[in-house]
Amino acid sequence: MSFENKWGQDERLFEPIEKTGWGFRATVAILLVLVAWGATSYFRQVKYGLGVTGMAEPVSWGLYITNFVFFIGISHAGTLISAILRLSQAEWRRPITRMAEVITVAVLFIGAGYVLIDLGRPDRMLNVLLYGRYQSPLLWDATSISAYLTASTIYLYLPLIPDIAILRDRARKWNFIFRILSLGWQGTAKQQKVLNRAIAIMAVLVIPIAVSVHTVVSFVFSMTLQPGWHSTIFGPYFVVGAIFSGIAVLIIVMVVFRKAFRLEAYLKEIHFSNLGLLLLVMSLLWFYFTFAEYLTGFYGHEPEEMSVFWDKFRGQYAPHFWAMVTFNFVLPIIILGNRRTRTILGTLIASITISIGMWMERFLIIVPTLMNPRLEYSRGFYFPTLTEWSITIAGFALFLLFYVVFTKFFPIISAWEVKEGREEGLEEVDHRVRSYLPDYGN
Amino acid sequence: MPRWGMAIDLNKCTACQACVIACKAENNIPFVGPEETAKGRDITWMELISVHEGHYPDAKIKFFPRPCFHCDKPPCTKVCPVHATYKNPEGLVAQIFQRCIGCRFCMAACPYTVKYFNWYKYDIPDEMKNHYNPDVFVRPAGVVEKCTMCHHRLQKARDKARVEGRSLKPGEYIPACAETCPSNAIIFGDLDNSSSEVARLSRSSRAFRLHEELGTEPKVFYLTEEDRHVI
Amino acid sequence: MKFPTGDKTVSIIQYVIYLLFCLFVAGIIGWIAHLILLSRELQDVPSASIGISIVAIPLFSTLIAIFSYVFWGMKRGKQ
Numbered sequence: 001m002s003f004e005n006k007w008g009q010d011e012r013l014f015e016p017i018e019k020t021g022w023g024f025r026a027t028v029a030i031l032l033v034l035v036a037w038g039a040t041s042y043f044r045q046v047k048y049g050l051g052v053t054g055m056a057e058p059v060s061w062g063l064y065i066t067n068f069v070f071f072i073g074i075s076h077a078g079t080l081i082s083a084i085l086r087l088s089q090a091e092w093r094r095p096i097t098r099m100a101e102v103i104t105v106a107v108l109f110i111g112a113g114y115v116l117i118d119l120g121r122p123d124r125m126l127n128v129l130l131y132g133r134y135q136s137p138l139l140w141d142a143t144s145i146s147a148y149l150t151a152s153t154i155y156l157y158l159p160l161i162p163d164i165a166i167l168r169d170r171a172r173k174w175n176f177i178f179r180i181l182s183l184g185w186q187g188t189a190k191q192q193k194v195l196n197r198a199i200a201i202m203a204v205l206v207i208p209i210a211v212s213v214h215t216v217v218s219f220v221f222s223m224t225l226q227p228g229w230h231s232t233i234f235g236p237y238f239v240v241g242a243i244f245s246g247i248a249v250l251i252i253v254m255v256v257f258r259k260a261f262r263l264e265a266y267l268k269e270i271h272f273s274n275l276g277l278l279l280l281v282m283s284l285l286w287f288y289f290t291f292a293e294y295l296t297g298f299y300g301h302e303p304e305e306m307s308v309f310w311d312k313f314r315g316q317y318a319p320h321f322w323a324m325v326t327f328n329f330v331l332p333i334i335i336l337g338n339r340r341t342r343t344i345l346g347t348l349i350a351s352i353t354i355s356i357g358m359w360m361e362r363f364l365i366i367v368p369t370l371m372n373p374r375l376e377y378s379r380g381f382y383f384p385t386l387t388e389w390s391i392t393i394a395g396f397a398l399f400l401l402f403y404v405v406f407t408k409f410f411p412i413i414s415a416w417e418v419k420e421g422r423e424e425g426l427e428e429v430d431h432r433v434r435s436y437l438p439d440y441g442n
Numbered sequence: 443m444p445r446w447g448m449a450i451d452l453n454k455c456t457a458c459q460a461c462v463i464a465c466k467a468e469n470n471i472p473f474v475g476p477e478e479t480a481k482g483r484d485i486t487w488m489e490l491i492s493v494h495e496g497h498y499p500d501a502k503i504k505f506f507p508r509p510c511f512h513c514d515k516p517p518c519t520k521v522c523p524v525h526a527t528y529k530n531p532e533g534l535v536a537q538i539f540q541r542c543i544g545c546r547f548c549m550a551a552c553p554y555t556v557k558y559f560n561w562y563k564y565d566i567p568d569e570m571k572n573h574y575n576p577d578v579f580v581r582p583a584g585v586v587e588k589c590t591m592c593h594h595r596l597q598k599a600r601d602k603a604r605v606e607g608r609s610l611k612p613g614e615y616i617p618a619c620a621e622t623c624p625s626n627a628i629i630f631g632d633l634d635n636s637s638s639e640v641a642r643l644s645r646s647s648r649a650f651r652l653h654e655e656l657g658t659e660p661k662v663f664y665l666t667e668e669d670r671h672v673i
Numbered sequence: 674m675k676f677p678t679g680d681k682t683v684s685i686i687q688y689v690i691y692l693l694f695c696l697f698v699a700g701i702i703g704w705i706a707h708l709i710l711l712s713r714e715l716q717d718v719p720s721a722s723i724g725i726s727i728v729a730i731p732l733f734s735t736l737i738a739i740f741s742y743v744f745w746g747m748k749r750g751k752q
Binding site (some may be wrong): 072129131132133134135139143146147150153154158161176179180183184185187188189190191193194195197198201202205209 | 683684686687689690697698701705708709712714715718720722724725729732733735736739740742743744746747748749750751752
Binding site for chain 2 (some may be wrong): 048049050053054055056057058059061115118119120121124125127128131132133135136137138139220223224225226230281292370373374375376377378380381
């Protein structure tokens with residue numbers, strides 16, 4: 001067929017959609033098994049009650065809430081990074097934005113799902129709609145997350161329209177659906193103007209929404225009076241951690257799909273190096289916030305604050321705490337601070353340690369405080385059970401499954417934006433740089 | 443409108459735990475069994491707390507009974523997403539078991555850790571099933587519960603007064619723990635009625651409340667001659 | 674896959690999706706309004722509901738406005 005090579009050098013981007021290899025089938029099968037295993041565990045939990053978890057008095061929140069905070073955190077990868085790069089006209093963003101935006105939409109569902117999994121009475125979920133109270137930070141979360149989910153779905157969808165139209169014109173399977181979703185895109189000047197304007201507005205709009213989401217998630221903890229939680233910097237601290245872990249997960253996803261879809265020509269060393277630098281900055285910022293948070297607690301030396309503090313610094317959670325500092329700060333600084341190690345492999349290793357470290361950070365914010373309540377007489381312990389671990393793993397599997405299925409329907413790199421970069425970006429950047437210089441006219 | 447409160451005289455308390463048992467019997471509090479207790483899931487609306495201090499030979503142990511403090515500014519009701527815990531007009535912090543979705547936010551927000559969760563559907567032994575208190579709701583799995591100050595007793599007493607065409611008399615409504623206490627260490631009544639014993643005790647120089655600095659304004663006062671800081 | 678793929682069917686489904694999205698946003702705004710009324714009825718901190726609605730309702734309206742702009746812009750921009 002003649003149109004097949006219309007996309008010439010970008011043909012590779014459509015390959016995963018049109019050819020289904022054993023790799024795809026095997027991945028989906030494995031992920032489905034993991035998700036099914038998690039679902040079985042969850043049904044067991046619904047049947048018998050939350051007693052099947054390791055939670056008790058006073059540690060009444062555990063892995064589920066940790067996962068909730070973590071997943072909502074990595075949702076910042078996407079939309080926020082993509083929006084910032086778009087607004088700052090960073091030309092190297094073109095192959096990255098779509099990958100980032102998909103992360104957001106996928107993990108928001110899963111993150112919000114963990115709150116529902118954590119409910120003792122999931123059958124009464126609708127009470128939140130019927131009798132919700134806006135004084136409760138949980139309702140702030142519900143509102144903010146649904147706004148973010150709506151906004152980031154639109155923000156994922158808009159730049160997808162021209163690519164959907166390409167798929168429609170290639171006339172393969174699912175043509176009918178692509179015809180619907182492409183909204184009649186023909187690439188006319190007027191349509192392009194509308195789309196570009198809408199994308200620009202959305203890019204501005206999603207940034208404050210994204211910031212609000214993790215701020216509000218932190219409010220679940222900081223609005224209480226509990227030692228270690230009741231802190232004014234929790235909002236920005238959580239947002240910084242969210243962007244930090246988000247970039248790390250984005251890099252991991254990029255490495256995986258670069259390998260799986262052989263996208264080496266699109267995702268180059270420079271992309272990883274640039275994101276690595278961003279990760280380095282976030283690591284420093286994370287350390288700054290962590291330092292400020294713990295030093296304030298330590299200096300004030302309130303006894304309740306200190307029992308949480310010592311539990312983390314030299315108590316039962318010391319191994320976790322120091323591992324977290326190593327994973328989030330020491331190792332990334334060493335790897336990313338050095339140009340020779342800031343390679344694809346280097347950024348991948350740093351991203352993996354950061355993902356683990358940030359998950360531990362969420363855990364260490366939630367559990368030690370609950371374990372050391374204000375009244376010294378109630379002390380507890382917390383060992384997550386197999387059910388909790390299964391459902392945690394299932395969450396990660398579901399995220400990957402969502403991602404893999406997405407790549408089956410849509411190109412994971414924005415084909416039209418890469419083309420636009422090739423055809424217009426070069427000239428535009430040339431012009432832009434000229435406009436910065438004194439020797440050229442306006 | 444009365445403002446119900448309690449005064450617990452720690453100098454009178456003998457740590458006999460009669461209040462704990464009375465509370466369990468009165469409020470259909472389930473037996474969670476030894477395994478669940480070992481996990482830290484036992485439910486005791488009224489709990490006798492022991493505080494250990496110092497080391498031998500200067501070791502000391504102190505006891506105090508701990509119900510829900512029914513704070514005037516409760517941090518738990520603020521965070522409830524569905525109005526399942528709220529402060530009623532008479533100052534009692536109530537739980538609506540049928541409304542609760544089991545998110546456990548109130549447990550995380552309570553600075554006194556007085557809230558309990560039904561991790562499983564807990565039961566009482568079969569031999570005791572005939573002794574269920576018909577006035578108190580038996581809680582299903584997955585909801586939070588805590589001391590209600592035997593609110594059902596208030597409803598009963600008030601109904602009785604209404605039938606007899608009079609207003610509620612002082613002493614007509616008393617929670618099970620206060621009624622049972624053999625040493626009369628638990629005094630219950632209306633804090634706003636300045637002539638009531640509980641109001642008088644709450645003004646005593648021996649009176650203090652736990653973590654007053656938090657501004658939660660608990661309505662349970664402890665009375666002691668000793669160093670009150672440790673509790 | 675063979676579907677009855679007339680342009681008319683496609684465009685009807687597009688309108689349905691658009692309407693569903695409008696309904697979704699209207700549902701959220703209605704929900705927020707319901708919570709304001711509920712908090713007033715129970716005298717349960719209505720200021721919190723009103724405060725949040727001041728941000729949330731315009732935000733959701735903006736989102737639907739942007740989506741409508743694209744939806745109708747695409748239709749009008751066709752050759």
